[in-house]
Amino acid sequence: EAQVTQNPRYLITVTGKKLTVTCSQNMNHEYMSWYRQDPGLGLRQIYYSMNVEVTDKGDVPEGYKVSRKEKRNFPLILESPSPNQTSLYFCASSFGYSNQPQHFGDGTRLSIL
Amino acid sequence: GQQLNQSPQSMFIQEGEDVSMNCTSSSIFNTWLWYKQDPGEGPVLLIALYKAGELTSNGRLTAQFGITRKDSFLNISASIPSDVGIYFCAGLPGTGNQFYFGTGTSLTVIP
Numbered sequence: 001e002a003q004v005t006q007n008p009r010y011l012i013t014v015t016g017k018k019l020t021v022t023c024s025q026n027m028n029h030e031y032m033s034w035y036r037q038d039p040g041l042g043l044r045q046i047y048y049s050m051n052v053e054v055t056d057k058g059d060v061p062e063g064y065k066v067s068r069k070e071k072r073n074f075p076l077i078l079e080s081p082s083p084n085q086t087s088l089y090f091c092a093s094s095f096g097y098s099n100q101p102q103h104f105g106d107g108t109r110l111s112i113l
Numbered sequence: 114g115q116q117l118n119q120s121p122q123s124m125f126i127q128e129g130e131d132v133s134m135n136c137t138s139s140s141i142f143n144t145w146l147w148y149k150q151d152p153g154e155g156p157v158l159l160i161a162l163y164k165a166g167e168l169t170s171n172g173r174l175t176a177q178f179g180i181t182r183k184d185s186f187l188n189i190s191a192s193i194p195s196d197v198g199i200y201f202c203a204g205l206p207g208t209g210n211q212f213y214f215g216t217g218t219s220l221t222v223i224p
Binding site for chain 1: 158201205210
């Protein structure tokens with residue numbers, strides 16, 4: 001089954017404790033991206049990647065890092081999480097060029113205390 | 114970043130009624146997408162539009178790419194309870210490689 005898998009689905013942690021949210025897709029997609037979803041703000045892109053070893057900042061990259069060492073994986077790293085990063089996070093992927101519709105994972109709800 | 118204005122913000126309708134929502138931008142977009150998000154899940158693509166004026170249907174859903182390329186519309190006919198959820202528009206500007214999302218329309222269908 002074609003899917004985008006995020007882990008963990010839920011995480012409660014404390015300020016400053018580094019964390020990584022993993023994202024993996026099995027569709028051989030070139031394009032992958034991370035979004036955060038906050039009430040009243042919709043989905044805002046954090047980072048995206050056009051292909052292996054190619055990453056670019058989205059609209060809200062501050063406080064986040066990503067890497068794309070393999071085509072299927074695109075982890076999101078919070079080196080020193082802060083409470084304002086409490087949010088619902090989605091990973092997405094698409095085939096080929098960036099105008100192709102993205103497939104989304106089921107989300108990761110992060111709470112930073 | 115780009116601003117997409119999606120309206121209405123929420124709708125409460127009776128089962129069987131038709132629904133209309135729209136999305137507008139201040140700049141020209143080359144691609145419009147419509148997604149639906151159910152509680153606890155990620156957005157799922159409903160319709161993709163790639164040409165100005167394009168009208169595309171998916172079952173009871175119909176979406177249009179506005180002629181000005183600055184707006185898009187989604188209509189749902191004869192709504193049913195499983196239409197409940199949040200509907201998002203997303204647009205890809207003429208330049209750049211990232212989609213921008215609207216703030217969503219929350220739809221409640223009263224049986």
